[in-house]
Amino acid sequence: MNGKLKIRLEVVIFTAILLSALLVWLFYPLWILRSANYAQYITPLGFEIYFFGSDFLLISPLMITSLIFFAFSAIIPIVWRSSRYSLYSSSFSLLLGFVMIINALIFEQRYLNFHGYSVILTPTGSFYIYFPYSTYFSVPFYLILASAAISTLNSLTRARWIPYNRPTLLDKLNRDIMSKGIIGAFSEWFERIGIPYAAESNKLMVKDLTLSTEDRGRELSVFFPNGEIIVFGKRGVLYIAKDGEIKYMNLDDGIKLTIAKALERAEINREIVEEKIYL
Amino acid sequence: MYVIKVSSVKGGVGKSTISAYLSKYLSKKHKVLLIDADIIKYSSYLVKLLGGLRFESNLAVYKVDKIDEKILDNSYDYVVVDCPHFPEANCNKINSTIDIYVSDISSLDLLLSYVDSSKIKILIINMVSPFPEDIENIVEKIKNLNFDLKVVIPFIPKIYMSKFKGIENSEMEMIQEMAYKIEKADFNGQVISPL
Structure with missing residues (x-):
């Protein structure tokens, strides 16, 4: 209770x-x-x-x-x-x-x-x-x-038939980030949306987009960024563009940017839709 | 007239770049004189000083080898002096209003042993690793230091482009915010950082 x-x-x-x-x-x-x-x-x-x-x-x-x-x-x-x-x-x-x-x-x-x-x-x-x-x-x-x-x-x-104060997908993602951390929450959401990704201990890679929470191994480079990089800190987020331009933003904007950048790399599987039509 | 002295304990920490950008931002609303007293004269080079003295809107630049009190012209609102790095005697002659100390991570402890000023003191930690975790660590480390303002500037590779593009066409947000605080005389010991 x-x-x-x-x-x-x-x-x-x-x-x-x-x-x-x-x-x-x-x-x-x-x-x-x-x-x-x-x-x-x-x-x-x-x-x-x-x-x-x-x-x-x-x-x-x-x-x-x-x-x-x-x-x-x-x-x-x-x-x-x-x-x-x-x-x-x-x-x-x-x-x-x-x-x-x-x-x-x-x-x-x-x-x-x-x-x-x-x-x-x-x-x-x-x-x-x-x-x-x-x-x-x-x-x-x-x-x-x-x-x-x-x-x-x-x-x-679940007492949610009146359409007010209904948690949006962003609210749910934010709640997941609070409980599971950036990497855990985003890997789950990428799976749900159907965005192919590769995971390492503190990194997620969606094609040439790298999502990281820390860089203890000093693997990320601001001089020669390999694609786009989004690094989450406790209070803010660093975004490194392909051309090396860097931008800082708050956590909310960082979450929105990550979703946008990951969605850019998502693919819609049309074969599944067609199978359903013939079924 | 406010005299702002920019100094460092060693070379290569970005003191001249910071002096140039600070002058640029202060000159948006005020008459500013930038005195380039550093040995290599990089701040005047950054503002594309070609002939010894250049006026552009509110910003005037002097390139000098020896500093004399006479050079401080009362017709300016702010005088930014880009001093040579420590130890030096030249800049000590200037009766400054604000002392800005620029350091990188490695020379911070050394710098702190040199800082002995009763003036308004600003500490700038320049070229910090840009990753959020590193910036957060530095902010945590310096937040209790006895300075009236503390600024953390991440290492931005593209800032090197300013020497090609000119400082008019590139920005340093942290310095801009610091200039705003100086204009407002808002010195409460806070840390300005990108996060």
């Missing part, structure tokens, strides 16, 4: 919707069966039955468990930001919570409603009533549905 990592907007949206669903659910039932003189509700603590002015709450672990699963689902991507697995955990937890709600509905249909008759529990007994009624889902249910959709999207896209 890393507190320094910023929270993605996608995660904030998901958490806000799910928490607001839970908050609304505390005051407004998720599912309602309403008749002229009685009603059944699915609340966070269980089944609430209203009958001629009296209220009865049938406490159910299904709803309490679903509440816990939903709360876990909302909080885990905020607390655990360093891995995509928090998003998967969140989605899985939300799914379990949703299953609990479905189970509660099945329970309601199986034990509190039967062939059009409603079982109306009271503190002293129960009524068995046949009277016209209507059932419907309310706001918390739809908010939970919306958060389930967003959670699924977050899991599939």
